[in-house]
Amino acid sequence: MQTELSARKKAVIVGGVMLGLFVSAISGTVVSTAMPRIVADLGGLHLYSWVFTSFMLTSTSVIPIVGKLSDLYGRKPFFMVGIVVYMIGAGLGGMSQSMVQLIVFRGIQGVGGGMIMSGAFAIIGDLFPPAERGKYAGLFSAVFGMASVVGPSVGGFITDNLSWRWVFYVNIPFGLLALAVLTWGMPWGRPLGRRQEVDYRGVAALVLAVVPMLLAFVWAGDQYAWGSAQIVGLLGFSGVMIVVFAWIESRAADPILPLGLFRNRIFVVSAVVVFLTGMGMFGSTTYLPLFVQGVIGASATNSGLVTTPMMLGMVVASATSGQIISRLGRYRVLGTLGVAVMTFGMFLLSRMDAGSTQAEAVRNMVVVGVGLGLTLPIFGIAVQNAVPFRMLGVVTASTTFFRQMGGLLGVAIFGTLMSTHVRNNLASELPAEVREGASPAVLKALEDPQILLSPQAMDRVREGFAEFGTEGAALFEATIASMRSVLADGLGLVFLAALIITVAALAASVFLKEIPLKGMAERFEEAAEEMAAARQSAPAGGSLTAD
DSSP states (O other), rough: TTSOOOOOHHHHHHHHHHHHHHHTHHHHHHHHHHHHHHHHHHHOOGTTTTTHHHHHHHHHHHHHHHHHHHHOOOOHHHHHHHHHHHHHHHHHHHHHHSSHHHHHHHHHHHHHHHHHHHHHHHHHHHHHHHHHHHHHHHHHHHHHHHHHHHHHHHHHHHHTTTTTTHHTTTTTHHHHHHHHHHHHHOOOOOOSSOOOOOOOOHHHHHHHHHHHHHHHHHTTTBBTTTTHHHHHHHHHHHHHHHHHHHHHHHOOOSSSSGGGGOOOOOHHHHHHHHHHHHHOOOOOEEHHIIIIIISSSSOSSGGGGGHHHHHHHHHHHHHHHHHHHHHHHOOOOHHHHHHHHHHHHHHHTTHHHHHHHHHHHHHHHHHHHHHHHHHHHHHHHHHHHHHOOOGGHHHHHOOOOOOHHHHHHHHHHHHHHHHHHHHHHHHHHHOOOHHHHHHHHHHHEEEOOOGOOHHHHHHHHHHHGGGGGHHHHHHHHHHHHHHHHHHHHHHHHHHHHHHHHHHHHHHHHHTTTOOOOOHHHHHHHHHHHHHHHHHHSOTSSSSSOOO
């Protein structure tokens, strides 16, 4: 496909894929803004987190599976079906009459979203040789940042002026437009060579390994303690299924995740780096709004807007990084530089305390965003360049999968770090008069640092201090200052842990082997002939070394 299509045709396909990717990427941010209104309408506050968990479970689970299937049967059907499934889930979500229904429909959306994410970057690999992929991969990475920037504002506007249901419906016209563009402009792109049987046993084992692990990461430190029977049981079962999955894949004629990939140094290093950066980055940035609003006291229309400086830095750096890769044909130095900048940003975050200003937080977030933006396009291109063309979908999906798994683990572990510190230290830091004289209701409210984010909650707590008479106002201010200090210390531990993890990612990135990015059409034609011949004679699970 790389040489058969005109530049205009390729531009049309890229536009359609970017549109589909944007629709999927913006989903989480627009829905999160509308959630308070949704809960007020449907009830089921105790199910709040499941609206996001169901999407995450299904999307993460299907990414590696669809990546492999698209290698076997072509990218177009899976990407377009993903858009259709996503729109069906969105339409049903907008018609939900209960939280349980919404959770189920968000799970359907997640299946579509996972199919979209799995295929988008692989399609770039179909269209362009590695030397040209950087600029397009950078643009695709920037789509995620733009979705994070505009999503909260769009979601808030729709919720306030129309209805929360339109947060779901608004995606459908854009999905239809993406389908129309891709139907007309994108060829089927069927892979050459003989068809293989789908590795159904591998698919089942992978799902049974991934879903319990995701549930454990989501619930640990929140609904259940890390050492609880529920979490240990889920992780234990997941570990057993990983072993079973590896055993199945070692014997499958065409495995869903060829174990030969793990003999490829570039793939292994890239997987380690994206896992660690995902863990450090997404695990820590989840708590940035809590620091900016809860510790610094900055106001925001919604918490999503707080991270706008970081996302803008990511958008600019991602697009720039892609252009540099395409011009130089090299990626190793830029990949290490990106992780180094991200590590420096984490160092700056770890130094923030209760006396930090909003300007400092913005500066630090921009540095982190630039580092992330420089890094995002690189490792996907590196692994695409290091394996046979027939493996493009599975290696592309694998990097996305490892990044998501790292992020989920980071959120769970860092959340436990923060909440444990706050729980162990908050009571002792409160003024003695408050500890001894406040009502049980006030003391209960003070256990949750989330009240620092809500003016309404703060007002309710302030009213509770009226029982202290003329000293109530001063005690209230002292109490809030104590809470901010304890929360700042807890979040400092989060950022310090993220710094340690990104240092490990930086060390791993040094071992990334560089293969000059291929760019000549003649070389691709020769490679295509060799791969077509190999497909006739060699099993898909053979060794894939880059040495």
